[in-house]
Amino acid sequence: MNLSEATWTEVRDADVDAALLPVGSTEQHGPHAPLGTDALTAAAVAEAAADEWTDADAGDSDDSDDSDDAGDRVAAGDLLVAPPVHVGVAEEHRAFDGTLWVSPDTFRAYVRETVESLAHHGIDRVVLVNGHGGNVEALAEVARRVSRDDATDAYAVSFTWFEAVGEHASRMGHGGPLETALLRHVAPDLVREDRIEEGRDGGSPRWGEWVRGVNLAHDSDEFTGNGVVGDPTGGTADLGETLLDRASEALCDVSRAIVERDR
Incomplete structure (x- = not known):
């Protein structure tokens, strides 16, 4: 379920296991990739995971060695994809036109209060689906604070998609092969092919x-004249499909774990 596209009554009546909150940035990604790359890729991974999340698959936790200790929560509904957070902690890219950023304090407060809004409606398991390296530390702190707050009664974790793609993770860079590949797969019209x-x-x-x-x-x-780190020419659409499959599968596993876990 996509929260932005749903009505309030549909959300009220839905059986939601957990929410996925895509978090990105609006910052330079070289001359060939859009400023919104981080939010676009995080949202694509979240949407793919939500599409894969079925009742039968979500309810099957027998493959886990410690499934007996998972508590009494059983995944049986939907993953809700919340609207992406488009501006993050990105002051390190301030020299490049179009880059936007907020302070870590502002960012943490915004994300935390968004999670608290979801929890107010009973959606108390949230995965922060991150697409920007500069957000990692702040999101980890938000997840800890939310989960330790008894008044919120929510549990959150942070998931960074490019850390969940196996052996490809070491090629991340910035506007490099991984981001270019995923964009070529999910949003090819936004890649300036003549500037790769x-x-x-x-x-x-x-x-x-x-x-x-x-x-x-x-x-x-x-250290980079045009904002790029790594070689974007190696970021093929086929690689992007592989990255999306791996990241969304990992996100489903993480989502299932937090749904079935005692807080």
Whole structure:
């Protein structure tokens, strides 16, 4: 179920197991990929997971070695996909036009209060589906605070899609092969194909400026001329399909675990 497309009565009458809250950013992704890449990819993974979530599959927890300890909650309904959060913690990209950001405090408060709104309606299991590296620390803190707050009576975890794609995760970069691949699969019209090589040639092979394990660079323009890290030419649509399958499958597993878990 997509919350933005549903009516309030449909939400009231729905059997919702958990909510997926896509969280992204509006920031540069090189000359070839849109500013909204992080929110677009997070939402695509969330929608794919919701599509895969069936009553029969969700109710089958026999494959888990510790299923006997999962508590008395049993997944039997739908995953609700909430509207994406489009602006995140992205000041590191401030040198590039169009990038938007908020402070970590503002971001944490916004995400937390969104989760609390869902919990108010009885949707008390939430996965924060993240598509931006700069959000990781803040989202982990939000999930902890929500889950420890007895007044909220909710449980949340943070899930970053590009960390859940197996051996491909090491190729992440920024506007590089993974994001370009997923965009080519789910939103090909938004990829500027005539600027892919420009992205590769003006980018950096590595994120940051490292000395003895310390990153000396605070902003991305200190090490990449056009915002790209990695080689986007290797990001094929076929790879994007694989990434979506792996990330959505992992998201279903995480969702099932929090639904069946005691808080």
